[in-house]
Amino acid sequence: MKLVLHVWRQPARDAAGRFERFEVDGVSGDMSFLEMLDLLNERLISAGQAPVAFDSDCREGICGACGFVINGDAHGPLPGATVCQLHMRSFHDGQELWLEPWRSRAFPVLRDLIVDRDALDRIIASGGYVSVSTGSAPEANSVSVAKADADRAMDAAACIGCGACAAACPNGSAALFTAAKIAHLGLLPQGQPERGSRAVAMVKQADREGFGGCSNIGECEAACPKSIPAGLIARMNRDFLIGGRRRT
Ligand code: SF4
């Protein structure tokens, strides 16, 4: 099939950007979206032109590197999938696609479809861990975890830090990401001692990074490729209040 792509081209962080039009033919429905871009880039490089810059690593939906916006949808039209898991059979011959990087104040564009997502790493660094004494590993069964809690913690840990939630949110809020990172630790017994202080530190860091506040719009949950539930944001707010009370 043949597609018409309008791709955001921006050579550097502070440079002006614009959409550039490409026609890509010979696209198979079995190609992933990134393989289709690989095809375009091979042709651009052969013609002596600059390839479209986009991020990717695992190409199997687990690293969070590949996100961008396709026709207004973060990660494209397929629910519960990252761009690298999206196949061209989701589109039709002759379709026009508009590709843009995440649009969020906290995610500056580095080049074309690549944004700087270091702000998410700094939120994790501010408290997304369990402090432990060094030494030998504890006996694995010394702290029992209820199956239901283990399952919910594992579901929250499915967050891959892609940033789609913040990019899709009209407030530019990273609440869903932050809530997932808080919940996957706070649901476990090992995460209890720092549960409140962790939430306070991580929410404050999200504010410092320039992410907006949550006003329960729900775009984050709809855009999330890992189906992280927005209900975790309520849990984060509760943990934040616990942390605030302990500090006063
Ligand atoms: S909550 Fe979902 S959309 Fe947000 S960073 Fe995690 S995986 Fe991506």
Ligand code: FES
């Ligand atoms: S390249 Fe890793 S999630 Fe898409």
